[in-house]
Amino acid sequence: MDDCKLVHFDQQVAGHDKLMLLSTNDLIVVKPCKKRELDFYQDAINFPDFQDFIPECYGTVRAATEKDLKLLDKSDILTIFIFNLKILQNLCLENVLHGFTKPCILDLKMGSLLHDQDATDEKKKRMIMHSLNTTSSKIGLRLSGLKVYDTVKRRYARFEKKYGQSRTVDNVLEALLAYLFPVSKYANDVENYAKHIEDTITEQDIIKEKIPTKYSKWVIECFIDTIKEIRESIIEHPNLRLIGSSLLFIYEGDRAAADKTWKSMLEEDDLPQNKDEDDSRLEDDELPPKMCDLRLIDFAHSDWHAERDEQDPDLINGFDNLIALLESCLQRQSQEKL
Structure with a gap:
């Protein structure tokens, strides 16, 4: 604990930029x-079928003891909250970016x-x-933040907030294509909105090619399937x-990381399906690498106590429109060989 401190989480693409990590690992973010x-x-604990769709919550960090205070005191970001704990909590959440080498991140505000x-x-x-002035009222979703990695140019592009705010019904599909295909013309066409962060990797054996x-x-396809599952779960819980x-x-x-993950997935598919549960090849701290992930986040204004029998139709409309947009991305990919 004495060697541990809270550091700024630099992968946040939307919100108030106050997330933190423990310096000893990247398994947990502090919000x-x-x-x-x-x-x-x-309250979400009472709805276990919904748990897979949100980050796991591990409780809160509080300045309850001298050791806790010492930990929190090491972070300038948290100083204001130490003296205001009755109003604000420091929530410990699963870092869903853990397991990725160069995560490409998109934050879509729903409803x-x-x-x-x-x-x-x-x-x-x-x-x-x-x-009313963005796509939120028109199609029930809005692009809040976007960060992609160009594996050919070896650089990140973080798109400015005004990029999402300026998207319209007519060009939001191109924004999704820019996210999904960062070396395509769609990403290049909007580079004036992007702040580039050059990669410092110099190893010669890193593959400089686009994702296959x-x-x-x-x-x-995984994104579409997961969104459909979340949509159905939300409909089944009108109180949400x-x-x-x-x-x-x-x-x-x-x-290179994607190749390794793809190979691991293929090998896993070839394994016998009747293995004993205790015959685990991976320890808890050796989680397999990820190809993708999708979660619902940001619940500062949400709750489980709506007194209604039907879910918000604008919210469901947003999910329907998003599914249609991603299906259009698949069509574009096939037509244009992206």
């Missing part, structure tokens, strides 16, 4: 939040309603206008009120 978000995760019932009149008006078509196709929540998309952007 300052209000009690409502903590309550959401605690058209962006404020809860506790918002001030001023904030309600602001959020309503924000929804079969990998990308598999990833998009999601306001301002996002879908976080992640896929492996490094060619």
Whole structure:
């Protein structure tokens, strides 16, 4: 514990940029939040069928002891929260980026309603206008943040916030294509919105080629399947009120890492299916690499206590539109050999 401190989490693509990591590993992110978000995760325990769709919650970090205070005190970011613990919690969540070498990240804000019932009149008006002036009100989703890795040029591109805000119904598909195919014309066409971060890797054996078509196709199909599962689960829980929540998309952007993961997946498919549960080849701290992941995140304005018999139709419409958009991405990929 004495060698452990909290450091800034530099992979966040949307929100208030206050996530942190423990310096000793990247398994857990620490998120300052209000009690409502903590309550959401605690209530979610009562809905185990929904657990796979959100990051696992490990509780909170509190300055309850001298050792805890010492840990929190090492982070300048948390200083303000140490003296305000009655209002804010420091939530410990699963880092869903763990297992990726060069994660490509997309944050999509879902639904058209962006404020809860506790918002001030001023904030309600602001959020309503924000929804009306973006794709939120029109198709029930909005691009909030985007970061992709170009494995050919060996650099990250982090797209500015105004890129998502400026997307329209007519060009949101191109934005998804820019995310899914970072070496394509779609990504190059919007480079004026991107801040580039050059890679420092110098090893000669790293493959400088785009992600193979079969990998990308598999990833998009996985995204579609997972979104359909989340959609059905949300419909089955009309009491679940999601306001301002996002879908976080992640896929492996490094060619060498993707090749290794693909090979591992093929080998796993060839294994006998009747293995004993205790015949595990991987320890808890040796998780297999990931090709992609997709989770619901951001529950500062969400809860499980809506008194209704039917889910928010605008939210479901957003999921339907997203599925249609990703299916169009598959068609474009096939037609244009992306």
